[in-house]
Amino acid sequence: MKGFEASEFTDNYHDVVKNLKLLYRNKIYEVEKKYRFDEFHGQALRASDIDAKPMVLLLGQYSVGKTSFIEYLLKRKFPGIRIGPEPTTDRFVAVMYGEEDQIIPGNALSVDTERPFGGLNKYGSSFLTKFEASICNAPILKNITIVDTPGVLSGEKQRLDRSYDFTAITDWFATRSDLILLLFDAHKLDISDEFKAAIDVLRGNDDKVRVVLNKADAINTQQLMRVYGALMWSLGKVFKTPEVVRVYIGSFWDRPYVNDENSKLFTAEAQDLLEDLLALPSNSAVRKVNELVKRTRLVRCHAHIISHLREKMPFLWGLYIFRRRRVVQERVEWILPLLLETKTG
Numbered sequence: 001m002k003g004f005e006a007s008e009f010t011d012n013y014h015d016v017v018k019n020l021k022l023l024y025r026n027k028i029y030e031v032e033k034k035y036r037f038d039e040f041h042g043q044a045l046r047a048s049d050i051d052a053k054p055m056v057l058l059l060g061q062y063s064v065g066k067t068s069f070i071e072y073l074l075k076r077k078f079p080g081i082r083i084g085p086e087p088t089t090d091r092f093v094a095v096m097y098g099e100e101d102q103i104i105p106g107n108a109l110s111v112d113t114e115r116p117f118g119g120l121n122k123y124g125s126s127f128l129t130k131f132e133a134s135i136c137n138a139p140i141l142k143n144i145t146i147v148d149t150p151g152v153l154s155g156e157k158q159r160l161d162r163s164y165d166f167t168a169i170t171d172w173f174a175t176r177s178d179l180i181l182l183l184f185d186a187h188k189l190d191i192s193d194e195f196k197a198a199i200d201v202l203r204g205n206d207d208k209v210r211v212v213l214n215k216a217d218a219i220n221t222q223q224l225m226r227v228y229g230a231l232m233w234s235l236g237k238v239f240k241t242p243e244v245v246r247v248y249i250g251s252f253w254d255r256p257y258v259n260d261e262n263s264k265l266f267t268a269e270a271q272d273l274l275e276d277l278l279a280l281p282s283n284s285a286v287r288k289v290n291e292l293v294k295r296t297r298l299v300r301c302h303a304h305i306i307s308h309l310r311e312k313m314p315f316l317w318g319l320y321i322f323r324r325r326r327v328v329q330e331r332v333e334w335i336l337p338l339l340l341e342t343k344t345g
Contacts, residue, residue: 004073004274006054006143007282016285020292021050028296035303042172043119045295049176050288052116054280055145057173059198060183062151065214068253069183070095070146073277074138075254079103081134091130092169093148098135106131119172127164143281147173152195166194171201178280178287180205183212186219186227191234199238210276211235211247217257217266224249224262248273 029044031037038044058066071077079101080093094109094117106128109117120131130150149170174180180202191199202209213231216224228249235245250266250273257263280287 004075004278005139006278006280009143009281010285013285017050017288020288021047024050024292028292028299031299031303035299035306037299037302040302041298043122046113046116046118048114048116048118050292052176053143053145054178054284054287055147055173055176056179056181056277056280057147057149057170057177058181058183059149059170059195060152061185061188061192061195062153064151064183064185064188065252066148066151066183069181069212069214070148072252072254073140073146074136076136076138078134078136078138080132090150091132092150092173094131094133095141095146095148096133096135097137097141097145099137100135101137102135104133104135105129109133116176120169123164123169123172127169130164140278144277147177149173152192152198167197167201170198174202174205174208177205177208178284179210179277180208181210181212183214184231186213186216186224189227189231189234191238196238206239206241206243209245210273211245212252212273213247213249215251216249216262217251217259220259221261 024045032044058069060066067081071081074095078095080103092106096115104112106117106120107125109115109131110121110128111118115133117131120128150166152166182199211231213228216227219227228247231247232244239245248269249262250269251257252270252273257266
C-alpha cells in the first residue's frame with residue numbers, strides 16, 4: 001500500500017536555512033559564548049540542528065497505539081518495530097528516511113554531524129543505549145522525522161527507576177519538534193505522575209501540542225461523549241490554561257472499525273490530523289525563523305542578567321579572579337624549586 005507523502009518545502013526554504021545558519025554563527029553564537037549561555041540553557045546549535053527536517057514527537061502511556069500510529073502513517077513496518085499490549089517500546093526511536101532499511105545505535109547518532117542529535121551526548125551512555133534511529137524508505141519520511149518514545153509508566157511501574165532522566169530528554173525533543181502528539185487510549189484516560197511531569201515540561205511549546213484520542217472505535221456514541229468529556233476535564237487540570245487543546249478522535253491503524261457508528265466522524269478527524277501533520281514541511285521555514293527568534297530573545301535576556309550581576313557584584317568577580325591567580329602562583333612557587341633542583345642535579 002502506498003504511504004502518505006508530506007508536502008514539499010517552500011521555494012525559498014534552502015535560502016532561509018542558509019541565512020539562518022550564517023546569522024546564528026556570526027552574531028548570536030558570539031554572544032552565547034561571551035556570556036556562557038550553554039552552561040545555563042543547553043549546547044550551542046550545530047548546522048545539522050538548523051538543517052533538520054520537521055520533527056513529530058509522540059508521547060503517551062504504554063499500549064495507547066503510538067507505534068501502530070507510525071505504522072499507519074508509513075503504511076509499512078519499520079526496522080525494530082515492536083507492538084503488543086504490554087510495554088514493548090523501551091527506547092526512543094527516531095524513524096527517518098533512507099533508501100535501505102537499517103537501525104543506527106544512539107552512540108553513533110550522537111556523533112554524526114549530519115544528524116541533529118549531537119546535543120544528546122550530555123545525557124550519557126545510559127540514555128544513548130536506549131536511543132536508536134530506524135531508517136526506512138517510506139515516502140512521508142522524505143520531509144518529516146517521527147520520534148517514538150517509551151510508554152510513560154503508570155501505577156506501580158512508576159516506582160521503577162529509569163536509567164536516564166525521562167522528562168529532561170522529553171524536554172530536549174519537545175524543544176526541537178514541530179508537532180507534539182499526546183496519545184490517549186479511550187479505555188485509559190488516567191494521567192500518571194510521570195505523564196504529568198512529561199506534559200509539564202511542554203510549557204512554552206503549547207502551540208505545537210495536539211491530542212489524539214485513539215482506539216475510539218471500540219466504544220459507542222454515548223460512551224464516546226462521556227470519554228471525550230472526561231479527557232477534556234483531565235487535560236484542563238494538567239495544562240491549566242483557558243485555551244482548549246485540539247483533540248483528534250479516531251482509531252489510527254489499518255484495521256476495520258470494531259464499531260462503525262462514528263465512522264464518518266473518524267474519517268473526518270483522520271483527514272484533519274493528516275493535513276496538520278503533512279503540512280509541516282511547507283511551514284518549516286517560518287517555524288525555523290520563529291524558533292531562532294525565541295532563542296535570540298532568551299540569549300539577550302541571559303546576557304542582560306549576567307551583565308547586571310557583574311555590575312552589581314564587581315567585588316565577587318574580582319575576588320574570584322584574585323583567588324584563581326593566587327592558586328596558580330602558589331603552584332608555580334611550589335614546583336619551580338623542584339624543577340631547578342632536578343636540573344642542577
